[in-house]
Amino acid sequence: MKTPPLAIQVSGLQKSYGKLEVLKGVDFSVASGSIFALLGSNGAGKTTVVRILSTLLKPDGGTATVNGFDAVAKPERVRESISLTGQFAAVDEILTGRENLIMVAKLRLVPNPGTVADDLLARFGLSDAGGRRVATYSGGMRRRLDIAMSLIGDPPVIFLDEPTTGLDPEARLEVWHEIQSLAGKGTTILLTTQYLEEAEKLADRIAILHQGIIIVSGTLAELRQLLPPAKAELVERQPTLEEIFLAIVGNKEGARR
Amino acid sequence: MSAHVISNTGVMLGRSIRHVTRSMDTIITVTIMPIAFMLLFRYVFGGAIQTGTDNYTNYLMPGILLIAIASGISYTGFRLFNDMQSGIFERFHSMPIARSSVLWGHVLTSVVSNAISVVVIIAVGLVMGFRTSAGILDWLAVAAILAMFTLSLTWVAMIAGLAASSTDGATAFSYPLIFLPFISSAFVPTETMPGPVKAFAENQPVTSIVNALRALFEQQPVGNDIWIALGWCAGILIVAYAFAMRVYHRKVA
Numbered sequence: 001m002k003t004p005p006l007a008i009q010v011s012g013l014q015k016s017y018g019k020l021e022v023l024k025g026v027d028f029s030v031a032s033g034s035i036f037a038l039l040g041s042n043g044a045g046k047t048t049v050v051r052i053l054s055t056l057l058k059p060d061g062g063t064a065t066v067n068g069f070d071a072v073a074k075p076e077r078v079r080e081s082i083s084l085t086g087q088f089a090a091v092d093e094i095l096t097g098r099e100n101l102i103m104v105a106k107l108r109l110v111p112n113p114g115t116v117a118d119d120l121l122a123r124f125g126l127s128d129a130g131g132r133r134v135a136t137y138s139g140g141m142r143r144r145l146d147i148a149m150s151l152i153g154d155p156p157v158i159f160l161d162e163p164t165t166g167l168d169p170e171a172r173l174e175v176w177h178e179i180q181s182l183a184g185k186g187t188t189i190l191l192t193t194q195y196l197e198e199a200e201k202l203a204d205r206i207a208i209l210h211q212g213i214i215i216v217s218g219t220l221a222e223l224r225q226l227l228p229p230a231k232a233e234l235v236e237r238q239p240t241l242e243e244i245f246l247a248i249v250g251n252k253e254g255a256r257r
Numbered sequence: 258m259s260a261h262v263i264s265n266t267g268v269m270l271g272r273s274i275r276h277v278t279r280s281m282d283t284i285i286t287v288t289i290m291p292i293a294f295m296l297l298f299r300y301v302f303g304g305a306i307q308t309g310t311d312n313y314t315n316y317l318m319p320g321i322l323l324i325a326i327a328s329g330i331s332y333t334g335f336r337l338f339n340d341m342q343s344g345i346f347e348r349f350h351s352m353p354i355a356r357s358s359v360l361w362g363h364v365l366t367s368v369v370s371n372a373i374s375v376v377v378i379i380a381v382g383l384v385m386g387f388r389t390s391a392g393i394l395d396w397l398a399v400a401a402i403l404a405m406f407t408l409s410l411t412w413v414a415m416i417a418g419l420a421a422s423s424t425d426g427a428t429a430f431s432y433p434l435i436f437l438p439f440i441s442s443a444f445v446p447t448e449t450m451p452g453p454v455k456a457f458a459e460n461q462p463v464t465s466i467v468n469a470l471r472a473l474f475e476q477q478p479v480g481n482d483i484w485i486a487l488g489w490c491a492g493i494l495i496v497a498y499a500f501a502m503r504v505y506h507r508k509v510a
Contacts (some may be wrong), residue, residue, distance in 0.1 A: 084351040106264070
């Protein structure tokens with residue numbers, strides 16, 4: 001039909017909590033295989049959009065379509081098409097990392113849950129920690145496990161709700177790297193973030209959600225054109241604190257343990 | 258589809274049972290209090306209590322088991338509340354699984370973990386002199402009544418776990434339930450109680466359940482008590498289930 005096919009289509013989405021209007025008619029669409037960043041400050045309604053798209057919440061008005069299925073009319077089909085990684089890593093602390101992965105694989109009826117779990121542990125640098133209870137994991141390890149759990153069953157669409165909030169710079173880079181490699185394999189990713197840098201780095205298209213509507217949306221280049229053209233100035237570039245931190249702390253292997 | 262329900266529920270049960278076996282402190286808390294009551298009533302109050310039987314351990318065993326279950330289900334509410342808080346509840350609900358398995362995993366875990374504490378308490382009771390002439394069929398009837406009691410209170414716990422806004426709220430509902438056996442025929446005959454208390458004691462669910470269990474253990478005729486007991490359990494189960502579903506559908510789209 002149309003090219004490129006749309007993995008997510010949202011139009012006129014409305015949602016209120018009591019008198020508080022959170023979404024006042026949100027419109028956007030996401031092409032298959034792309035990374036789409038939904039940007040907004042705290043309380044802008046990003047999580048509400050994700051919850052509606054992942055069938056956890058019913059909208060008051062408008063439509064939301066994921067992988068061709070309406071989120072309200074065909075929630076089961078939508079759930080077959082997606083994975084959700086929430087803002088607060090939803091992992092089972094009492095189980096080990098490996099048990100968490102096996103649990104999700106069994107629930108999704110994936111063959112050979114043990115092999116799937118071991119592969120993912122290796123891919124996310126958690127092989128050594130796989131047999132330990134998640135309660136002993138660092139924030140970065142939890143988030144990596146959380147994302148690994150989302151990949152089981154190869155869903156075509158993945159929602160990442162603030163995937164790097166609360167992570168240290170190294171862990172954040174690892175998560176970014178994983179998101180990029182996923183999109184490279186054709187997975188559609190909708191990520192919400194309050195870090196402008198994160199959207200700039202990862203997203204093919206960016207939409208800014210503000211006071212219940214999408215105020216701008218487009219590629220980074222399109223968004224840049226909204227401002228007057230950049231002037232060339234000679235400025236001595238100082239390293240950012242993040243660059244200094246990463247240079248000193250250096251070894252990535254240490255963080256991967 | 259129904260194969261999914263069974264498979265999904267099995268995975269949820271396995272997960273939740275691990276939560277029970279990996280927190281030994283909850284098992285100890287659940288069994289230690291009823292055992293302490295059993296010791297207290299047998300060796301401290303028991304000598305002064307006239308029940309018309311020569312084995313007071315036999316007399317108090319049914320009430321002790323009900324206290325154990327009433328305190329055990331508070332952990333069911335606690336585990337469900339933790340799932341709601343941690344976000345794993347939402348993760349499960351965004352997955353292509355039978356959504357009912359999320360709650361039923363907790364319900365079945367509650368039945369299994371309470372069955373374990375019942376067995377432990379009966380074993381301690383045997384050491385303290387509990388004796389029964391009950392046959393296989395009597396034991397099956399005892400198991401059925403206790404399972405129904407557990408199931409009905411578990412659904413009460415599910416309401417608390419779903420609706421609570423704090424850990425205290427998710428567990429505190431069980432305190433009055435633990436108290437109920439004391440105002441029943443569980444420890445003393447109801448005949449000795451003053452009028453209004455006696456009326457309450459004789460017409461609340463615990464008395465009929467205790468009397469039915471006692472009759473089965475002693476191989477006495479159970480009379481109407483067993484049907485009144487099962488009727489109470491079924492009634493509580495239906496009402497609690499309906500309420501729990503209402504709360505559930507308010508929380509989940």
